[in-house]
Amino acid sequence: MTATTVSARSTAALGRAAGRLAPVGGLLVVMVLAAITTPELYDADNLSLVLFQVGLIGVTAIGQTLVLLVAGIDLSVGAVIGLTTVIVASRTNGDGSELPLAIALAALAGLGVGLVNALLVLVREVPPFVATFATFVLIQGAITAATRGAPSGEIPAALDPIGADKVAGVPAPLIIFAALALIAGVVLARTTAGRRLYATGANRQAARLSGVPTALVIGAAYLVSALLAVLGGLMDAAYVGHVDAQLSRSLNLDSVAAAVIGGVALTGGRGTILQTVSGVALLAFLLVWMLQLGAGPGAQLAVEGAAILLAAWLMQRAPASRATATQSGGTA
Amino acid sequence: MRVRVRIAVLAAVVPLALAACSSEKESPTASSGGGEDCAQSSGAQEKYAQSWQTGAEQLGLEGIEAPKIELCDVDTAKFKKEEPEDGYRVALAAQGPTNSWALENEEAFKYHAEEKGVEVLYASANGDANKQVDNIQQLTSQKPDAMVVVPMGPGITGQVRAAAAQDIPVVLCAGRLEGDSGAISTVARSYELQATLWAEWLAKQLGGKGRIAMLSGIAGVPTAEYQKTAAEKVFEKYPDIKVVTKQYTDWSPTKAKTVASTLVGKDLDGIWSDSGISDLGVVEAYQQAGKPVPPVTGDSSNAFLKAVDGKNVKFALSPFPPEQSMQCLDVALDALAGKPVPNVVNVEAPAFTDAEIDEYIRRDCSDDLWVPSSLPDPLLKRLKLC
Numbered sequence: 266m267t268a269t270t271v272s273a274r275s276t277a278a279l280g281r282a283a284g285r286l287a288p289v290g291g292l293l294v295v296m297v298l299a300a301i302t303t304p305e306l307y308d309a310d311n312l313s314l315v316l317f318q319v320g321l322i323g324v325t326a327i328g329q330t331l332v333l334l335v336a337g338i339d340l341s342v343g344a345v346i347g348l349t350t351v352i353v354a355s356r357t358n359g360d361g362s363e364l365p366l367a368i369a370l371a372a373l374a375g376l377g378v379g380l381v382n383a384l385l386v387l388v389r390e391v392p393p394f395v396a397t398f399a400t401f402v403l404i405q406g407a408i409t410a411a412t413r414g415a416p417s418g419e420i421p422a423a424l425d426p427i428g429a430d431k432v433a434g435v436p437a438p439l440i441i442f443a444a445l446a447l448i449a450g451v452v453l454a455r456t457t458a459g460r461r462l463y464a465t466g467a468n469r470q471a472a473r474l475s476g477v478p479t480a481l482v483i484g485a486a487y488l489v490s491a492l493l494a495v496l497g498g499l500m501d502a503a504y505v506g507h508v509d510a511q512l513s514r515s516l517n518l519d520s521v522a523a524a525v526i527g528g529v530a531l532t533g534g535r536g537t538i539l540q541t542v543s544g545v546a547l548l549a550f551l552l553v554w555m556l557q558l559g560a561g562p563g564a565q566l567a568v569e570g571a572a573i574l575l576a577a578w579l580m581q582r583a584p585a586s587r588a589t590a591t592q593s594g595g596t597a
Numbered sequence: 598m599r600v601r602v603r604i605a606v607l608a609a610v611v612p613l614a615l616a617a618c619s620s621e622k623e624s625p626t627a628s629s630g631g632g633e634d635c636a637q638s639s640g641a642q643e644k645y646a647q648s649w650q651t652g653a654e655q656l657g658l659e660g661i662e663a664p665k666i667e668l669c670d671v672d673t674a675k676f677k678k679e680e681p682e683d684g685y686r687v688a689l690a691a692q693g694p695t696n697s698w699a700l701e702n703e704e705a706f707k708y709h710a711e712e713k714g715v716e717v718l719y720a721s722a723n724g725d726a727n728k729q730v731d732n733i734q735q736l737t738s739q740k741p742d743a744m745v746v747v748p749m750g751p752g753i754t755g756q757v758r759a760a761a762a763q764d765i766p767v768v769l770c771a772g773r774l775e776g777d778s779g780a781i782s783t784v785a786r787s788y789e790l791q792a793t794l795w796a797e798w799l800a801k802q803l804g805g806k807g808r809i810a811m812l813s814g815i816a817g818v819p820t821a822e823y824q825k826t827a828a829e830k831v832f833e834k835y836p837d838i839k840v841v842t843k844q845y846t847d848w849s850p851t852k853a854k855t856v857a858s859t860l861v862g863k864d865l866d867g868i869w870s871d872s873g874i875s876d877l878g879v880v881e882a883y884q885q886a887g888k889p890v891p892p893v894t895g896d897s898s899n900a901f902l903k904a905v906d907g908k909n910v911k912f913a914l915s916p917f918p919p920e921q922s923m924q925c926l927d928v929a930l931d932a933l934a935g936k937p938v939p940n941v942v943n944v945e946a947p948a949f950t951d952a953e954i955d956e957y958i959r960r961d962c963s964d965d966l967w968v969p970s971s972l973p974d975p976l977l978k979r980l981k982l983c
Contacts, residue, residue: 305862310886314858409723415697415965417981429885505851506881507900507964556859559842562816 287579288527288543291572295550303557311553313436318549320438321428321504322519323542325497326527327442327449328490329520330541334453335466335486336533337393341382342494342520344404345375347509349498351408354418354508361423371495378404379491383484416508428503438500442545445493450538462486467534522569523548526576535580547572635669641939642668648943649790655948656798656913664789670937671781676766677935678742684714687929688741688765689922690732692749693721696848697965700980701919701972702747702771708976709923713930726750733760741765743929745922746780748772750819766932770925771917773819781932784925786917786944792824792871794948795894796831798913799867802892806837807866812856812875814848821845824871832869841865846875853878861886873898873914880904900964902954914957915948920971959983 299306306312325342332339349371356367378400385396408416430437453459464472465482473479502508527544529536551572555565649663678685689706692699703719710717718741722729726749733756736744743766746757754774761767761779769783799809811828814821825843832838841863846853853875860868861882870876873895880901883890892911895901905912921944931938947969949957957968962983970977977983 308862310862311859313886314855317858318855409694413980414694414700415963415980415982417963417965419964429881501851505854505878507850507877507904509849509851552855553859556844556856559844562845 285528285537285540287576288540288547291526291575292543292547292550295547295554299550299554299557303554306554306557311557313431315549315553316439317436317504318552319545320436320440320442321497321500322523322549323442323545324438324445324500325490325494325520326523326541326545327445327538328493330524330527330529330536330538331449331462331486332393332490333466333521333524333529333531334462334533334536335483336469337386337483337486338397338521338531339382339487339490339494340394340397340518340521341378341400341404342490342497343518344401344408345378345491345494346498346501347408348374348378348404349495350420350502350508351412351416353424353499353502354416354420355412357418357421359419359421361421364421364423368499371498372492375491375495376488378494379488380484382491383487386487387480387483418508420502420506420508422506424499424503425506426503428500429506438504441496441500446538446542453538458482463534465533519548522573526572528576528580530580531577544576635671635940636937638668638670638939641670641941645941645943648787648945649793651945652790652794652915652948653797656794656950658794658797658801661793661797666941669940671932671940673766673781673932673938674935675764676743676781676932678933680933684716685742685930685933686716686718686739687926688718688720688736688739688744690720690729690736690744690746691722692747693723695724697963697982698917698919698967699724699747700965701967701970701982702922704976704980705920705972706745706922706926708972709926713926715926715930722747722749724749726752729753730756733757736760737763737765743768743933745770745925745929746772747922748774751775754778766929768925768929768932771919771921782928782938782940782942784921784928784942784944786921786946788820788823789827790943791896791915791917792827793831794915795871795913796828796869798950799869799892799894800831800835800838802911803838803866805835808839808841808864809867809869810841810860810863810865811843812846812853812868812870812872812879813843814846814871814875816845821871828869828871846870846872846878848872848874850874850877850881854881857882858886861888865891867892868894870895872896873901876901876912877904880908880910884908897949897957897968898964899959899962899966899968902958902968903960903964905951906954906958906960911951913948913950916946916967916969918944918946918971919967 329339329342352371352374353367356370357363381400382397385391386393427437427441432440453462461477461482464475464477465479469479523545524541525531525544526547527540529540551568555568645668646663649661653659653661687710689703691703694700694703707717718736718739720732720736722732729749730753733746733753737760744760745768747770751774754776757767757774758779767780769778769780771785773783773785774780811825813825832840842860844856846856857879868879868891870879870893876893876895877900879893880890890910894913897914897916924942924944928938928942959966959968962977963981966982974983
């Protein structure tokens with residue numbers, strides 16, 4: 266091994282580390298800037314809001330991460346969230362005793378959407394962003410047709426423990442997100458299922474030739490994403506306490522943004538739950554900071570877009586470094 | 598490369614989603630009528646001024662004057678048409694049932710049309726101004742006797758003008774277009790009136806001194822911007838009222854709750870809001886933080902009234918009645934009868950405070966109902982609103 270090879274590998278490792286640490290670094294920078302510009306952001310109420318947002322965005326971001334890892338994308342998340350709130354409100358009309366059945370129906374509907382996404386991608390080989398955006402539009406249309414814009418019913422208070430309540434001062438959505446992130450992190454890092462997921466996303470053909478049931482892995486990723494979107498819908502419904510006709514629109518891209526900002530690759534096979542967690546934290550903090558600054562919606566979107574672009578740019582840098590390293594090693 | 602393609606797709610999807618969000622309840626004042634066929638009408642001026650006076654009195658306000666707008670009676674003799682045996686055919690370029698307000702708006706129109714024996718040619722814009730341009734074109738090609746348009750945004754002005762150029766009397770309903778749209782009349786509740794009443798009431802609650810936040814609907818949508826501008830004008834008169842922040846809620850209780858959660862620590866004395874739906878989020882945020890809800894304003898959704906029922910929240914509301922579409926149809930029919938029609942019709946609506954909640958709340962009805970509702974009970978039942 267020559268000095269050049271070692272140097273190139275070190276550069277590549279540094280590049281990868283920089284990519285992974287970028288969201289954490291970004292979060293620290295934003296936190297410092299926020300402390301200077303809007304110190305009131307560190308009030309208990311505002312910090313509580315940040316933690317709520319982390320939980321609400323985070324649950325769907327975990328599902329999105331799984332789909333991104335198999336080189337897919339799930340744009341139907343927001344629609345499933347909206348569908349869930351409509352089902353819960355119309356089925357229960359505020360009656361907590363009807364909640365189990367309503368949740369079961371919402372889960373079935375979510376699984377149906379996940380299955381359609383998976384079949385479109387696997388059987389018809391429709392590009393994932395087309396397939397899932399189509400289902401997003403389809404579900405939106407179905408909700409509008411069924412409710413005629415006026416979803417009836419109310420959200421039962423029995424749902425509060427997963428969305429509006431706090432446990433020992435910690436917002437319930439954050440606790441749920443933390444538990445799910447832990448489970449997803451362990452599955453991805455320590456189990457055969459996790460290794461298969463990465464292998465499928467990195468090189469589907471090679472994974473299949475190695476005996477990985479890639480179709481099953483991809484299908485499972487879409488199904489889990491849809492189920493987590495259902496959970497996100499339940500948490501959102503509990504958080505606001507009312508059916509929100511605009512809900513799916515406003516939450517549609519948060520999960521993608523959080524995962525990408527964290528550094529999960531859009532090309533599949535690269536990324537960890539820890540990265541998603543850091544992306545979620547950065548996005549939630551940015552969101553609340555922008556509100557504290559009194560930034561208009563244009564500025565809020567611009568900042569979110571800039572964060573995504575920066576994350577994607579950093580991701581592009583890492584493979585370049587790795588390629589250089591491989592090339593250097595090969596010629597040495 | 599694939600990363601770039603996906604990012605490009607994402608970049609395309611964001612504006613698409615935003616476009617889908619835009620333009621909900623569009624609204625009223627003057628861009629219609631006018632010109633040489635419009636005769637000055639002192640009666641209309643007095644009626645308009647009286648609407649302002651009534652609203653002010655209902656909220657216990659003094660010294661509020663209606664702004665001067667051009668009001669006149671439009672000569673519709675050239676549109677006069679004998680009613681066919683099977684009734685007039687009136688086109689409705691509707692918003693589409695994208696929310697409960699729009700649902701009630703178009704159902705009220707259809708209900709009233711049935712009462713009047715009018716055949717309705719209906720087209721839904723699904724809340725999208727671009728789609729409405731196509732809709733108006735298609736409706737025009739069906740040669741209706743008259744057309745009622747619930748405008749989704751200024752982008753439809755050219756198409757409205759094109760319809761009017763084919764001698765179709767066009768009535769703008771629950772919304773307005775700037776410039777010469779060719780419409781004979783604009784029928785809507787005045788945004789300026791609503792916003793001014795809310796702002797003045799809030800100023801009175803504060804004794805002309807305090808810290809407030811302003812919450813508007815969707816950025817750039819005329820409904821939100823006209824009201825915001827009118828309210829800002831009021832607050833300029835009160836140098837001791839500090840507008841701490843101005844935010845948009847997208848008329849979503851979820852976003853409103855997120856926004857309001859950042860307001861909880863700002864020690865506000867009041868919140869000027871253009872929507873009862875946004876107020877839902879405000880109430881949720883303050884209650885979750887265990888703090889009293891500051892005085893709020895907005896239009897009157899049953900959901901908000903139910904949320905604050907018995908909770909000692911001070912508010913002033915005034916509806917933007919969805920049933921104003923009935924009045925729009927009446928104006929169109931007047932034009933077909935050759936009667937002069939006002940170029941601007943300000944829809945009458947009550948203004949009320951928390952003291953009168955029992956008079957307006959419909960505890961037996963859905964959160965989606967806009968109160969007070971003049972829709973008949975069977976229709977409300979059919980729409981699952983009551």
